[in-house]
Amino acid sequence: MTTDQLTTPSSFWNDTGKTGIASWIFSTDHKRIGLLYFYSTFGFFLVGVLLGLLLRLELIAPGRTIMGPETYNATFTVHGVVMIFLFIIPGMPGAFGNLIMPIQIGARDVAFPRLNLFSWWLYVIGAVIVLTSLFTGGGPPDTGWTFYVPFSARTGTNVSLAVLGVFTVGFSSILTGLNFVTTIHRLRAEGMTWGRLPLFVWSIYATAWVQILATPILGITLVLIMAERILGAGLFDPGRGGDPIMYQHLFWIYSHPAVYIMILPAMGVISDVIPVFARKPVFGYKMIAFSSIAIAAAGSLVWGHHMFTSGMSDTAILVFSFLTFIVAIPSAIKVFNWVSTLYKGSISLEAPMLFALSFILLFSIGGLTGLILGAAATNIHVHDTDFVVGHFHYVMFGGTGFAFFSAMHYWLPKFYGRKYAEKPAIVAWALMFTGFNILYFSMMVLGLKGMPRRYYDYLPEFAPLNLVATIGSWILAAGLIVMLVNLFRGLFWGEPVGSNPWGGATLEWSIPTPPPTENFEEEPVVTHGPYDYTKAGVP
Amino acid sequence: MNHVAHKDYAGAKLGMWLFLFTELLLFGGLFLLYSAYLSRYPHEFAAAGRDMHVGFGTLNTVILITSSLLAAMAVTAIQRNERRNVLFFLGGTLLCAITFLFNKYLEWSAEIGNGIYPGSPRLIKGPPGESVFYSLYYLTVGLHGLHVLIGGTLLAVVAVRVKRGTVHAGDFVLLENGALYWHLVDLVWIFIFPLYYLIL
Ligand code: HEM
Ligand SMILES: [Cu+2]
Numbered sequence: 001m002t003t004d005q006l007t008t009p010s011s012f013w014n015d016t017g018k019t020g021i022a023s024w025i026f027s028t029d030h031k032r033i034g035l036l037y038f039y040s041t042f043g044f045f046l047v048g049v050l051l052g053l054l055l056r057l058e059l060i061a062p063g064r065t066i067m068g069p070e071t072y073n074a075t076f077t078v079h080g081v082v083m084i085f086l087f088i089i090p091g092m093p094g095a096f097g098n099l100i101m102p103i104q105i106g107a108r109d110v111a112f113p114r115l116n117l118f119s120w121w122l123y124v125i126g127a128v129i130v131l132t133s134l135f136t137g138g139g140p141p142d143t144g145w146t147f148y149v150p151f152s153a154r155t156g157t158n159v160s161l162a163v164l165g166v167f168t169v170g171f172s173s174i175l176t177g178l179n180f181v182t183t184i185h186r187l188r189a190e191g192m193t194w195g196r197l198p199l200f201v202w203s204i205y206a207t208a209w210v211q212i213l214a215t216p217i218l219g220i221t222l223v224l225i226m227a228e229r230i231l232g233a234g235l236f237d238p239g240r241g242g243d244p245i246m247y248q249h250l251f252w253i254y255s256h257p258a259v260y261i262m263i264l265p266a267m268g269v270i271s272d273v274i275p276v277f278a279r280k281p282v283f284g285y286k287m288i289a290f291s292s293i294a295i296a297a298a299g300s301l302v303w304g305h306h307m308f309t310s311g312m313s314d315t316a317i318l319v320f321s322f323l324t325f326i327v328a329i330p331s332a333i334k335v336f337n338w339v340s341t342l343y344k345g346s347i348s349l350e351a352p353m354l355f356a357l358s359f360i361l362l363f364s365i366g367g368l369t370g371l372i373l374g375a376a377a378t379n380i381h382v383h384d385t386d387f388v389v390g391h392f393h394y395v396m397f398g399g400t401g402f403a404f405f406s407a408m409h410y411w412l413p414k415f416y417g418r419k420y421a422e423k424p425a426i427v428a429w430a431l432m433f434t435g436f437n438i439l440y441f442s443m444m445v446l447g448l449k450g451m452p453r454r455y456y457d458y459l460p461e462f463a464p465l466n467l468v469a470t471i472g473s474w475i476l477a478a479g480l481i482v483m484l485v486n487l488f489r490g491l492f493w494g495e496p497v498g499s500n501p502w503g504g505a506t507l508e509w510s511i512p513t514p515p516p517t518e519n520f521e522e523e524p525v526v527t528h529g530p531y532d533y534t535k536a537g538v539p
Numbered sequence: 540m541n542h543v544a545h546k547d548y549a550g551a552k553l554g555m556w557l558f559l560f561t562e563l564l565l566f567g568g569l570f571l572l573y574s575a576y577l578s579r580y581p582h583e584f585a586a587a588g589r590d591m592h593v594g595f596g597t598l599n600t601v602i603l604i605t606s607s608l609l610a611a612m613a614v615t616a617i618q619r620n621e622r623r624n625v626l627f628f629l630g631g632t633l634l635c636a637i638t639f640l641f642n643k644y645l646e647w648s649a650e651i652g653n654g655i656y657p658g659s660p661r662l663i664k665g666p667p668g669e670s671v672f673y674s675l676y677y678l679t680v681g682l683h684g685l686h687v688l689i690g691g692t693l694l695a696v697v698a699v700r701v702k703r704g705t706v707h708a709g710d711f712v713l714l715e716n717g718a719l720y721w722h723l724v725d726l727v728w729i730f731i732f733p734l735y736y737l738i739l
């Protein structure tokens with residue numbers, strides 16, 4: 001294909017009533033909204049990375065290096081808030097859920113296109129409120145992204161505004177969830193039975209339910225923080241009969257399921273990428289689909305594992321610990337199925353596949369260290385240390401982050417009609433993978449040795465590994481830069497690609513590149529499963 | 540390109556039901572706190588609950604149930620294409636909403652006059668469970684009042700549309716969803732009323 005394919009009148013890049021910026025920020029086309037989400041969430045990812053690098057720089061040597069304790073507190077809080085609420089939770093559903101899911105089920109758009117646009121606007125408004133909180137009032141919040149009381153009720157920093165921003169973003173997440181559930185129920189094309197849904201769609205479906213069911217609890221929790229601060233409600237103030245533990249319960253009732261909002265869509269990406277690059281139908285389709293739902297359901301009952309040291313009864317600790325181990329089962333089912341898909345496949349190691357394969361490894365490390373934290377006894381030892389920080393970066397960055405990169409290399413060419421260069425992509429992957437492990441493995445070891453998290457200073461015996469970790473962060477950042485330059489150079493000026501560059505069998509590969517505004521010329525009638533490669537390229 | 544204007548009724552209602560569910564969960568967090576604190580402070584809760592103005596509570600319950608009935612009648616009326624009746628019933632619903640809020644205003648003024656509001660000196664000096672009870676009460680009822688306001692605005696918008704004829708017998712999902720929302724507002728109150736005014 002050539003440039004003229006990019007300018008074909010029916011492509012979603014051209015075909016719109018509006019012009020200029022308005023054709024984007026007021027568009028109800030799920031592809032345009034998907035790209036809006038992509039750029040806004042990914043922009044925040046880069047902001048977060050910058051803050052993370054500053055944190056690591058401060059920790060390069062004991063004592064004060066580039067910032068003092070207050071600045072450090074604010075920096076890790078904003079790093080956490082940005083990464084969690086502005087990147088990773090809205091990122092995957094908002095960007096790739098929007099771009100891909102409707103096409104994969106053979107729909108022209110989501111069920112409520114205007115609500116979809118409204119969700120993005122809510123996200124932007126929430127993000128702006130969060131940003132405003134950094135520069136006004138008492139300055140950026142310094143509570144950690146968890147906003148634990150009593151500190152969050154008392155600190156003079158701008159917690160109320162930040163919390164209001166997060167509340168708004170949460171509302172956007174709820175609306176996206178209910179839009180997607182309705183879409184998947186109502187708008188599947190003829191022949192697109194539940195058993196033929198691509199696994200990415202299954203994972204978005206499970207995620208959407210978690211967004212709907214868990215986010216309201218976050219909403220009310222954040223309202224309560226504001227009530228504590230503004231009205232002096234005293235609901236979490238022991239002096240007035242309240243109990244701070246109650247806050248922790250409410251917070252984690254949302255925030256543990258929220259980690260499944262972060263990881264489930266990533267698992268969906270991996271389940272779609274691996275079979276394509278192993279040139280083999282996915283192994284255990286039903287089990288992977290079912291385990292997404294099982295993770296979403298079981299994951300709602302384990303929040304107490306964040307509170308083993310907060311003063312719960314021993315019975316509660318045992319029950320939560322046991323349930324946490326149960327969640328590991330469906331996650332492991334997925335890993336085994338991916339590995340079995342690879343078995344005797346003819347594997348081609350292009351960039352999306354490399355990221356997907358490293359997902360399996362990094363997510364497994366993250367998941368298994370999660371069991372160390374989920375076991376009540378070991379948890380007491382490593383609670384609130386760098387071990388926890390290492391663990392969740394393995395899951396969120398090594399897991400979801402790498403899956404996000406995989407999705408960027410795999411799907412964005414479909415929308416731009418051009419592709420990145422393969423060699424630099426592999427170099428970037430190698431740098432990132434190396435840097436990542438140096439950085440976070442060191443942090444896990446540090447944690448086991450007793451280095452606490454959220455400290456800007458540490459004892460001299462932790463110095464060598466902290467230096468190693470900081471160097472790892474630079475290698476990671478170098479890889480990230482190579483990846484971004486290569487990817488975006490490719491998307492705008494690279495090799496043109498045809499409608500099905502990877503030989504995929506899901507519906508998005510059966511329509512022109514870039515997709516037309518209405519996706520399908522006429523409503524498709526689906527005749528085969530998503531991993532039936534003998535029929536790749538036709539609905 | 541022409542988008543074929545198609546309306547998916549079942550889809551629109553499914554979306555609304557999902558949304559109502561999230562609203563219930565929003566209040567669910569507060570009910571959860573209520574149950575946890577009730578089991579910790581049964582006596583203080585009982586003592587504080589006895590001081591509530593049951594009269595106001597009962598009146599407002601009657602008003603809300605009536606308003607829900609009127610909203611349901613509006614939906615039936617639009618199916619029969621009786622536009623005047625629809626507007627009449629919606630007007631009744633709105634009147635109930637306003638009366639409800641006005642009653643709440645009187646009730647809260649009386650409470651605040653007695654020195655009972657979150658963080659008030661009287662509550663800070665009193666027993667801890669009492670302060671928790673009233674803080675929860677104000678938050679739950681305040682959040683509910685906000686929903687009354689939102690629901691009322693929604694129904695007012697629907698009424699304007701009915702008047703203009705964009706919501707009619709052939710396309711009334713907006714009215715139906717508005718009424719559903721109003722029933723939710725009613726339903727939540729049906730839980731709040733006994734929990735705070737009656738059973739203690
Ligand atoms: C180059 C990339 C990154 C670097 C260098 C980095 C570095 C760090 C460091 C050093 C901390 C620990 C602060 C402390 O406890 O003293 C931290 C905390 C955290 N990071 Fe990252 N990080 C990166 C990317 C990410 C990503 C991609 C995510 C999630 C998607 C993430 C989420 C978090 C969260 C939630 C915290 C906890 C904040 C808190 O304690 O409140 N980070 N990060
Ligand atoms: Cu958890």
